[in-house]
Amino acid sequence: MSVMLYAILERGDPLTDRGVLDGRALQAIEDDELVAVVGEAGRSATDAGGARLWEYERVIEALMGERTLLPARFGSVFADATSVRASIREHRAQLKDALRRVSGAVELAVSASARSDPPVTRDAGAGPGTAYMTGQLERWQRARRIAEALEPLNALARAVQPRRSSDAGTLFGAAYLVDRDAVPRFVELLGRIDRGLEEAELTCTGPWPPFSFAGQPLLQEEGS
Amino acid sequence: MSAGTLYASPQIRAPAARRATLLDLLDRLLAGGVVIHGHITLAAADIDLVQLDLGILLAAVETAARR
Numbered sequence: 363m364s365v366m367l368y369a370i371l372e373r374g375d376p377l378t379d380r381g382v383l384d385g386r387a388l389q390a391i392e393d394d395e396l397v398a399v400v401g402e403a404g405r406s407a408t409d410a411g412g413a414r415l416w417e418y419e420r421v422i423e424a425l426m427g428e429r430t431l432l433p434a435r436f437g438s439v440f441a442d443a444t445s446v447r448a449s450i451r452e453h454r455a456q457l458k459d460a461l462r463r464v465s466g467a468v469e470l471a472v473s474a475s476a477r478s479d480p481p482v483t484r485d486a487g488a489g490p491g492t493a494y495m496t497g498q499l500e501r502w503q504r505a506r507r508i509a510e511a512l513e514p515l516n517a518l519a520r521a522v523q524p525r526r527s528s529d530a531g532t533l534f535g536a537a538y539l540v541d542r543d544a545v546p547r548f549v550e551l552l553g554r555i556d557r558g559l560e561e562a563e564l565t566c567t568g569p570w571p572p573f574s575f576a577g578q579p580l581l582q583e584e585g586s
Numbered sequence: 587m588s589a590g591t592l593y594a595s596p597q598i599r600a601p602a603a604r605r606a607t608l609l610d611l612l613d614r615l616l617a618g619g620v621v622i623h624g625h626i627t628l629a630a631a632d633i634d635l636v637q638l639d640l641g642i643l644l645a646a647v648e649t650a651a652r653r
Contacts, residue, residue, distance in 0.1 A: 406629075410628045432620045433618070433620065438622070449623055457620070565598060565606045570610070576618065
């Protein structure tokens with residue numbers, strides 16, 4: 363029976379069935395100090411529809427409430443439990459390192475979008491190519507100013523990962539790995555920065571499982 | 587704990603903040619997370635996206651061949 367991987371956890375007390383985990387056919391595959399949580403990979407398990415993605419995320423969040431974990435990329439399907447165990451064994455050292463990096467922390471996503479279109483500086487007689495390049499330059503300068511304004515957030519984060527957003531209107535995007543107890547201070551500081559920032563609107567979402575800090579993809583790092 | 591919008595500029599209306607959360611979800615689940623396996627399987631409406639992509643490619647090749 364093929365299975366879909368949800369997350370890799372530190373080995374510990376048995377997972378409690380509560381909330382979103384209750385009633386789900388999840389299986390814990392143990393190997394050394396690590397545990398892989400998998401679910402049956404039925405026909406609809408890998409359906410990348412919005413409801414299915416939220417459900418997947420809620421399961422990982424519920425697991426995150428119990429233990430430090432590395433979330434798996436959606437759609438990681440294995441032939442059976444034996445192949446999951448073999449993959450964990452192969453990457454054991456890297457997985458344990460990654461778990462240490464994210465222990466006790468959550469991921470916060472910060473993005474900035476323009477409050478209004480930037481004033482376009484155009485030379486009389488400039489062609490469309492020049493106008494396009496001038497616009498790109500102004501956008502880049504704007505993004506750099508926003509990144510500088512957000513720099514104080516770095517002091518409250520263990521790690522920062524720039525993220526390219528799929529939203530074309532986003533000028534800046536980054537993921538921050540933040541200690542759980544530092545989240546309120548992070549959000550409060552973000553609000554203060556936002557109030558002083560005239561040219562962009564800030565949004566912060568989370569707390570997310572540490573998707574951007576899971577040390578992925580391990581396969582590429584190994585050149586395979 | 588639940589992943590939602592923690593902070594949004596006062597000018598950002600609720601639907602925009604919800605859209606930001608959904609985009610963040612997509613970015614993370616489909617491009618983030620640990621990968622310890624050789625391939626990822628995604629599907630849409632019960633059709634594997636890999637097969638869907640191959641279908642589009644085949645259609646394109648057939649169209650090109652007719653020209």
